[in-house]
Amino acid sequence: MTKEKDRFEELLVESFYVAIDAADPHKVVPPHIPSTFQGDVVVVGAGKAAASMAAAVEQAWPEKDLTGVVITRHGHSEETHKIQVLEASHPIPDKSNLEATQKMMDQLDHLKEGSLLLALISGGGSSLLSLPVEGVTIEDIRKVTEDLLKSGTSIDHINAVRKHVSQVKGGQLALAARAKGAEVLSLIISDTVGDNPSDIASGPCAEDFSTYADALWYLSQAHVEAPPSILNHLRNGARGIIPETPKIGDPRMRGVKNKIIANSFKGLQVAAAFFKEKGMRPVIIGDGITGEAKAVAQQVARKVRLELSKPRRKPVVLLSGGECTVTLTGRRIGKGGPCSEFLLALAQELKGEPIYAMATDTDGVDGNGEAAGAILRPDSMARAEELGLDPQQYLEEHNAEEFFGKLGDLLDTGPTRTNINDYRVILIP
Template structure:
């Protein structure tokens, strides 16, 4: 079903691209490239923005002898001339991830004293970088990742587990480079709340704040039965039989720099400036509004009701970012993700109120669906009833993308080749 987009819907969609533009690797990478560095440079990286970041490095350093390997999600690649781009599976890793990560790590063999490892990291890198410790298979990693994602466990808890069964994450990429005497510069496009380098792509070049014991605890809290190989490794680590990941103050991490070059807040600021130019009053609610999608919808709805109760001389726009999660329950699991589920829950919370809204994942893919997210209109629930759609049933079946697809209100961007977390806007005319 196709529907005409009115002026407010057009503004919502245009604002998304304003936020994305603030995190475009071709604009944000160049100012941070150490173009005066005289030694050899090996480029590695992983994430949904890794390919475009690599292309941006080549643009900024046209005369530099460059080589390396970066890994991105299938379909998120970009043409490069010097740096090899490999595609792998996301969010559940498979053999392609293992093969790609091995090829990337092979690049470190060419590092030496006086050279530099330039790491290009962005959201999605945690799944893409899959090189498990000895005794753990990629199938084991695949299973525990899938089970943790289904459980609705927060991403930092998932990453704590992944870091402690990896040869790359939790600062171990940087340690491998430092062991060769190389400097390490990590340029990061953040998709996490708080912008901590340890959280983004599971922190391959950053000190780790979690422990083996934490990883075991998070698995038990999520009620996930991990493969015995993983449990054995974590238990050995917890009792001190295996060295921990590097922590704050670890002398081995000297010579490592991590720089956040784009994040959710900068994207929200760009979108707010866009709305202000259009004569509206933008309000940035926050870039760290996270949690179960349905509960976040309840939280945001209270703020909306407050604004609806106030007199307005101009349209008000509430902008927020963060990272919602979805705990999969019920017999039937449909199509969608945290953004579309948030929007459907918001529609039920605010039925009858004259609002517009958009919720979309800035990488262009929301959960297991094909679209970035969806758009909510004042007549969404009315149209749903006309089509015989039961919004509550679609919500219970985690099938929000199909709900909005039937209404003609999906927001499909294709891969954006960047990633600064969820983007949510509510427009009150």
């Protein structure tokens, strides 16, 4: 591989770190700290960035007598001194999630009139915040979450179900704080398309746009048979026996503020500026590209072919974000996630075209794998053929991480302690 080719690969990786640096909690949290607030402050939160956000609050507000609990994924913790960090399971909740969420909610006992609940929210919070309604067990939540994820259902549909069997999600954390007379400020690092606070971590401090009836419909559309306890609860809600989650205009939500402090588009913007400085022509093709990973790969491949057909005076870089999904089918399910599957499908579509590409999850973990994602080189498919690897078989088995691992083309970053969704970049020399 020539030095020029090595340089292209290095630029892809460097651009990933440039993008996630734009969502570094230690940079994006401090400007939004209400440093002049005089009352008591209780800090809660959940998400893959929650621990780093809590550490940033402590460093930006050292004189404040802070207390609280935040929950993050196992391995995504960061040292704090005043705010307790608890680790729990993701994406499938277990007993650790239940215990951690109860401890977090217990912190609301410290609130009173004139207090502030500072909520630190980021992607991953939907699974981490698991405190089911009465009559529903954590095992029930675990099963329905697992089945919905396997079905390839969109995350907003999954969250609609989770909101309506939770004591925390869908604005209910904010309601609990307002019942104590406290103000609520929610600082949010967005990992969702559209940056709607209701969608991120299932909106614990935001009005909910979904209903019990929606949740039932989404389960039906996904062909998921939920446990009887969940179905009974949702049906009672749809009949009006159980109150709905708070909606727009609910007077109980006065005194609640939600602020998006980092998102995918900002990450793409700084990555585009990075490539422009390197003498390339960046094109942001969208920060909200969603759908089945293989279908998205087909769409993006068409854009790549169009660029390849044009004369170029300088390399072109196509940047995109969003969130792909994978519907798990077949008898064998391997390792990986939407990013590596997108990349392998893209390689199949382009059949060895002279491009460099990378697809990564900005939290550092792609699906059920261990790497953030993978890198595609112009010679990747030729090397795969030499090794006797059948890319179609790996696609059918949803085993893209193993495919790229055998090529030595995985990007293993470890936890980034932030999360602004998928980051995809294609460099056309």
